[in-house]
Amino acid sequence: MAEHDTETPFSDLVRTRRAELGLSLRALAERCIDPETGATPITKGWIERLEKGEPVLTPRLSELRAMAAGLQLPLRRLQDEAAVQFLGMQRQAEWSGDSTVRAVVARMEELTPEERADLAQMAELYAAQQVARRETSKGS
Incomplete structure (x- = not known):
């Protein structure tokens, strides 16, 4: 056990x-x-x-x-x-305090290299959009 x-x-x-x-x-x-x-x-x-x-x-x-x-x-x-x-193993990488990042990474393995590249590009665009949105709201 x-x-x-x-x-x-x-x-x-x-x-x-x-x-x-x-x-x-x-x-x-x-x-x-x-x-x-x-x-x-x-x-x-x-x-x-x-x-x-x-x-x-x-x-x-x-x-x-x-x-x-x-x-x-x-x-x-x-x-x-x-x-x-x-x-009792350590996680390979602890990117997130919750399981959301590990869930995304696990799903990534199911994608083709082209699909992974597309998703990475979408993530970059989304992150940049969110940073810009936060900066805009700080200035208001």
Whole structure:
């Protein structure tokens, strides 16, 4: 069983995302199908214990793939949060106090190089627009 301190990013992500999707514990478990094997390795009880902060076995890759499918999230994001919670690993980079930046980065891996370049350009334009807006509001 996994021992963890106070940081529970994997549990928090699962709980939050399940709520966003409006899924019951059972419905989420039924959606957690490993796309590579077709197996359904996640049980309602495991999700319930995870969300309550009770001890659970550290998820294996096949279970993380199934959770990614069920939660409609990138596998990389689940792997990162599980590594922090269950293995005590440090995040590769802590760009944000919340999970928004990690979520965007995880999604970036799904894009083609051209799509990533387009998104980076949009981010630069948006950031410049926001800086200009703040500067304008300061002068008012």
